[in-house]
Amino acid sequence: MYRIAVLPGDGIGKEVTKGAVNILQAIGDRFGHTFHFSYGLIGGEAIDREGTPLPEQTLHLCKQSDAVLLGAVGGPKWDNNPPHVRPEKGLLQIRKEMNLFANIRPVTFYESLAASSPLKPHVIEGADFVIVRELTGGLYFGKPSERRIEKGEEAVVDTLFYKRAEIERIITFAFTLAQKRKKKVTSVDKANVLESSRMWREVAEQVAKRFPDVQLEHMLVDNAAMQLVRSPKQFDVIVTENMFGDILSDEASMLTGSLGMLPSASLSVDGPALYEPIHGSAPDIAGQNKANPLATILSAAMMLRLSFGLTEEADIVERAVKQVLDAGYRTADIAKHGDCVLSTTEMVEKVKDAI
Amino acid sequence: MYRIAVLPGDGIGKEVTKGAVNILQAIGDRFGHTFHFSYGLIGGEAIDREGTPLPEQTLHLCKQSDAVLLGAVGGPKWDNNPPHVRPEKGLLQIRKEMNLFANIRPVTFYESLAASSPLKPHVIEGADFVIVRELTGGLYFGKPSERRIEKGEEAVVDTLFYKRAEIERIITFAFTLAQKRKKKVTSVDKANVLESSRMWREVAEQVAKRFPDVQLEHMLVDNAAMQLVRSPKQFDVIVTENMFGDILSDEASMLTGSLGMLPSASLSVDGPALYEPIHGSAPDIAGQNKANPLATILSAAMMLRLSFGLTEEADIVERAVKQVLDAGYRTADIAKHGDCVLSTTEMVEKVKDAI
Ligand SMILES: CC(C)[C@H](C(=O)O)[C@@H](O)C(=O)O
Ligand SMILES: CC(C)[C@H](C(=O)O)[C@@H](O)C(=O)O
Numbered sequence: 001m002y003r004i005a006v007l008p009g010d011g012i013g014k015e016v017t018k019g020a021v022n023i024l025q026a027i028g029d030r031f032g033h034t035f036h037f038s039y040g041l042i043g044g045e046a047i048d049r050e051g052t053p054l055p056e057q058t059l060h061l062c063k064q065s066d067a068v069l070l071g072a073v074g075g076p077k078w079d080n081n082p083p084h085v086r087p088e089k090g091l092l093q094i095r096k097e098m099n100l101f102a103n104i105r106p107v108t109f110y111e112s113l114a115a116s117s118p119l120k121p122h123v124i125e126g127a128d129f130v131i132v133r134e135l136t137g138g139l140y141f142g143k144p145s146e147r148r149i150e151k152g153e154e155a156v157v158d159t160l161f162y163k164r165a166e167i168e169r170i171i172t173f174a175f176t177l178a179q180k181r182k183k184k185v186t187s188v189d190k191a192n193v194l195e196s197s198r199m200w201r202e203v204a205e206q207v208a209k210r211f212p213d214v215q216l217e218h219m220l221v222d223n224a225a226m227q228l229v230r231s232p233k234q235f236d237v238i239v240t241e242n243m244f245g246d247i248l249s250d251e252a253s254m255l256t257g258s259l260g261m262l263p264s265a266s267l268s269v270d271g272p273a274l275y276e277p278i279h280g281s282a283p284d285i286a287g288q289n290k291a292n293p294l295a296t297i298l299s300a301a302m303m304l305r306l307s308f309g310l311t312e313e314a315d316i317v318e319r320a321v322k323q324v325l326d327a328g329y330r331t332a333d334i335a336k337h338g339d340c341v342l343s344t345t346e347m348v349e350k351v352k353d354a355i
Numbered sequence: 356m357y358r359i360a361v362l363p364g365d366g367i368g369k370e371v372t373k374g375a376v377n378i379l380q381a382i383g384d385r386f387g388h389t390f391h392f393s394y395g396l397i398g399g400e401a402i403d404r405e406g407t408p409l410p411e412q413t414l415h416l417c418k419q420s421d422a423v424l425l426g427a428v429g430g431p432k433w434d435n436n437p438p439h440v441r442p443e444k445g446l447l448q449i450r451k452e453m454n455l456f457a458n459i460r461p462v463t464f465y466e467s468l469a470a471s472s473p474l475k476p477h478v479i480e481g482a483d484f485v486i487v488r489e490l491t492g493g494l495y496f497g498k499p500s501e502r503r504i505e506k507g508e509e510a511v512v513d514t515l516f517y518k519r520a521e522i523e524r525i526i527t528f529a530f531t532l533a534q535k536r537k538k539k540v541t542s543v544d545k546a547n548v549l550e551s552s553r554m555w556r557e558v559a560e561q562v563a564k565r566f567p568d569v570q571l572e573h574m575l576v577d578n579a580a581m582q583l584v585r586s587p588k589q590f591d592v593i594v595t596e597n598m599f600g601d602i603l604s605d606e607a608s609m610l611t612g613s614l615g616m617l618p619s620a621s622l623s624v625d626g627p628a629l630y631e632p633i634h635g636s637a638p639d640i641a642g643q644n645k646a647n648p649l650a651t652i653l654s655a656a657m658m659l660r661l662s663f664g665l666t667e668e669a670d671i672v673e674r675a676v677k678q679v680l681d682a683g684y685r686t687a688d689i690a691k692h693g694d695c696v697l698s699t700t701e702m703v704e705k706v707k708d709a710i
Contacts, residue, residue: 074547088547118478118584139515145550154519156554160494164509190598192429192443195500199511225606226614229473229584243545247602251580259581 001034002308005065005272007058010044010087011281012291013071019293019348020069020300026352027304027313038065042094043073043087043281053090059097067307068098068274069300072281087281095135100266100274101166102173103133104302105249107232109256112325115336116257119229124255129235130177131252133245134170135266137162138196140242160196162241167203169269174239175211182236184215188224188244200241221248228252253278260292260333263299265306273307275299289343292331294321297351320354356389357663360420360627362413365399365442366636367646367699368426374648374703375424375655381707382659382668393420397449398428398442398636408445414452422662423453423629424655427636442636450490455621455629456521457528458488459657460604462587464611467680470691471612474584479610484590485532486607488600489525490621492517493551495597515551517596522558524624529594530566537591539570543579543599555596576603583607608633615647615688618654620661628662630654644698647686649676652706675709 006021008014021037028035040058047053053073062068073087083089094100109117109127117124142159149155171187178185187204189197201218208216219227221244227234228248232255240248253262259279266274277295285291298321305314329350330339342350361376363369376392383390395413402408408428417423428442438444449455464472464482472479497514504510526542533540542559544552556573563571574582576599582589583603587610595603608617614634621629632650640646653676660669684705685694697705 083550083553086547092548118475118586119473120475123473140548142512147550147554150518156517156519156551157497158515158549158551160513160515162511163505164511190601192441193447193495194513195438195502196511196513198438199502222601222605225580225602226609229606229609231473244602246545246577247580247599250577251584251606254581254584 001036002067003036003038003065004303005040005062005068006037007040007042007062007068007070009042009071009073009281010075011072011283011286013073013281015287015289015291015344016277016293016296017069017071019344020296022348023297023317023351023355024300026355027317030355031313033310042070042090044075044078046090047078047081047085047087051085053085053087054093059094062094062098062272062274065272067272067303069296069303070274070276071296072277072279074281075283092140094274095266096141098271098274099136099268101134101136101269102170102267103135103245103264104177104267105131105133105253105262105264105278107131107252107256107262110258110261110322110325113256113258113261113334116334117255118257119255124232127232127255129232130181130237131245131249132170132174132177132237132239133249134166134241137166138242160194162196162199164199164203167200168207171204171207171239174237175207175214178214178237179211183213184217184236186217186219186224186235186238188219188221188238188240188248190221191218192220196241224248225251228255249278258334260331261294261298263295263302265299265302267306273303275303289345290332291344292333293344293348294331294351297321297348316355317351320351323354324350356391357422358391358393358420359658360395360417360423361392362395362397362417362423362425364397364426364428364636365430366427366638366641368428368636370642370644370646370699371632371648371651372424372426374699375651377703378652378672378706378710379655381710382672385710386668388665397425397445399430399433401445402433402436402440402442406440408440408442409448414449417449417453417627417629420627422627422658424651424658425629425631426651427632427634429636430638447495449629450621451496453626453629454491454623456489456491456624457525457622458490458600458619459532459622460486460488460608460617460619460633462486462607462611462617465613465616465677465680468611468613468616468689471689472610473612474610479587482587482610484587485536485592486600486604487525487529487532487592487594488604489521489596491597492521493597515549517551517554519554519558522555523562526559526562526594529592530562530569533569533592534566538568539572539591541572541574541579541590541593543574543576543593543595543603545576545599546573547575551596579603580606583610604633613689615686616649616653618650618657620654620657622661628658630658644700645687646699647688648699648703649686652676652703671710672706675706678709679705
C-alpha cells in the first residue's frame with residue numbers, strides 16, 4: 001500500500017489534484033496496487049479555516065505519508081495579508097520542514113504542441129532538459145530579512161546564505177541525475193559578482209572530479225537566461241541556487257508552449273517527496289472545469305517513478321498523455337483554432353481511457 | 356565642445372568603440388559640433404598595465420568628461436584572477452564611483468532582423484520596451500559578502516541591501532520615462548518572498564500616486580521571466596532591482612535576435628553618464644574585424660540624445676542604422692544565408708555614408 005497525502009490548495013488546485021488522483025486509481029486498478037489518499041489543508045484555504053497557511057496537522061500527515069501531491073496555493077483574496085499568513089508561506093514552510101532540498105523540473109518538448117510555443121520550431125524541437133533547483137536555502141530563508149535604520153535612513157536587507165554542505169548536496173544530486181541522462185551538467189551562478197557563487201563554482205569543480213563521465217560547464221545566470229531562449233537544446237541538466245532556479249525554471253517552462261503541461265518533484269534526503277504542477281492556482285478560471293490537469297497527472301507519474309519505483313506504471317501514464325495530445329485533444333490553455341477543446345474532467349477521462 | 360571619455364576595454368571593445376567614435380566625428384562634421392575624445396584604461400588591459408581594473412586616472416578622466424563611451428571588459432586571460440583584480444570589478448567600481456544608478460536598456464525590434472529572432476514573428480513584431488535596472492545597490496554591493504564558519508560548518512553569505520531612497524530614486528526615474536512613452540510601468544519584484552521586494556512594492560505604490568497618468572503594474576520576477584518570452588509586446592517600461600535586472604535584461608536582449616544591436620545608458624543624478632553596448636568582449640572574435648559595431652554606435656546615439664540633448668543628431672544616427680539594415684547589410688552575427696556580410700569597418704562606413 002502506498003500512502004499519498006493530497007494537498008489540493010487553492011484555485012484550480014482542487015480540480016487538477018482530483019484528476020491526478022483519478023489517474024492514480026486507474027493505475028492501481030490495472031496493476032493491483034493500493035493507493036491510499038489522505039487530504040490536508042494548505043495555503044489560502046488553510047488560512048481561512050485554521051488561521052495558518054501550513055497547519056501542524058497537514059505537516060504531520062505529509063511526514064507520515066510515502067509521498068505528497070500538491071495542487072497550487074495562492075489567490076487575490078490573500079494578497080494583502082502580512083507575510084506570515086500568506087498562502088505561499090505554507091509552501092515555503094513545507095519545503096523547509098520536509099527538507100525538500102532538490103526541486104526537479106523536466107522541460108519536455110511535445111511535438112504536437114509546437115504551435116503553442118512562442119519559439120520557432122527549429123529552436124525548440126527536440127529540447128529535453130531538467131532544471132535542478134536548490135529549494136531550501138539562499139535568499140528564501142537567509143537571515144536577516146528585515147527593515148532597519150542605517151545611518152538615520154530607512155533601509156531593508158535580505159540575506160543569501162548557504163552552507164557548503166548544502167551546495168555540495170544539490171550539485172551531487174545534479175551529477176547523479178546527469179549520469180542517467182546525456183551526461184552534461186550546466187552549473188549556473190553569478191561568480192563574477194557573488195561570493196556565494198564563487199563557493200558554488202568551487203564545489204561544482206570538486207564534485208565533478210567524482211563523476212569523470214559527466215561534463216561540467218559553468219554559465220553565468222544572465223547568460224543562462226539568454227541561452228535558454230537562444231538555444232535550449234544545448235542543455236541536459238541545469239543546476240542552480242534557489243532564486244536563480246525560480247527565475248530560470250519559469251522562463252524555461254514557457255519555451256515549449258506548455259506551461260499547463262509541466263510537472264515537478266521536490267525531493268528530500270530520505271523523507272517523502274512532494275509532487276506538484278509548476279503552474280499556479282489560476283484564480284481566474286478556478287471552479288470552471290477548464291484547467292489543464294496534465295501537469296498534475298505528469299507529476300503523479302513522477303511520483304510513481306521516483307517515490308515508488310513503479311517505472312512501468314509511470315511510463316504508461318506519460319505515454320497516455322502523449323497519445324491523448326497526439327490525438328488532438330486539448331484543454332483551452334493549449335488549444336489552437338480548430339482544436340477540439342475539452343474540460344478538465346473530459347481530459348482526465350481521455351487519459352484514463354488511454355491507460 | 357563635448358568631452359567624451361572613451362574606455363575601449365578588452366576583446367572587441369577596441370574595434371566597436373573605434374567605429375562609434377568614427378560616427379560621432381561624422382556627426383560633428385555635419386553639424387559643426389566638436390567632440391573631444393580622451394582614452395582611458397579599464398578591465399583586463401588596465402590590470403595588465405596598471406595592476407588594477409579601474410586606475411585612478413581613468414576614474415578622474417571620466418568624472419571630468421561630459422559622457423563616457425565604454426566598449427566591453429573581460430576575457431579568459433583574467434578569469435581565474437582573485438575577485439578584486441578581475442575586469443568586471445572595474446565595471447562595478449565605475450558604476451559605484453560615478454553613481455550610475457539607472458541602467459536603461461531599450462529593446463527594439465528591427466523588422467529586417469526578424470529572421471534572426473528565436474521567437475515567432477507574431478510574438479515579437481512591434482515589441483518596444485525599456486528595461487530600467489537599478490545599478491548601484493542590491494546583491495552587487497551589499498555587505499557582508501563573505502565566507503564564514505557557522506556552527507562549525509563552512510558557509511557563505513551575500514547581502515541584498517537597499518536604502519528606501521535608492522528604491523524611490525529608480526522607480527521615480529522609471530515613471531518619468533514612462534510618461535514620455537506608453538505610460539505603463541511594470542515593477543518587477545519577488546514580494547512573496549523578499550522583504551526588500553515588499554518595500555520595493557510599497558515605494559512603487561507611493562511613487563505611482565505622483566504620476567496619475569501612468570499605469571503601474573506589479574509582476575513577480577519569475578512571472579516576468581515567463582512573460583518576456585510569452586508576450587513581450589505587453590511591456591512599456593520595466594523597472595527592477597540590480598540582479599533581477601541583470602537577468603531579465605539579458606533574457607530580453609535575446610528576443611529580437613539582435614544582441615549585437617542593443618545599446619545601453621547608465622545615468623547618474625547629476626554627473627556624466629556612461630554608454631555601452633550590452634554585448635560582452637567576445638574574445639573569440641576579437642581583433643578579427645568581425646564584430647558588430649551597431650550596438651556601440653546606437654549607444655553613441657543615446658549619448659547624443661540623453662547627455663548632450665542633440666535629438667536631431669541622435670535621430671539621424673538611428674535612422675542611418677535602420678537604413679543600412681533595410682538595405683540588407685549585415686555583420687556575421689546577424690547574417691542569414693544569402694546576406695552580404697560586412698566587416699566591422701565596412702559596416703561603420705555604410706552607416707557613415709547613410710549619415
Ligand atoms: C509561490 C512562490 C513562493 C514559489 C517560489 O518562489 O519558490 C513559486 O514561484 C515556485 O517556483 O514554486
Ligand atoms: C560583467 C558583469 C559584472 C555585469 C553585471 O552583472 O552587471 C554585466 O553582466 C552587465 O549586465 O553589465
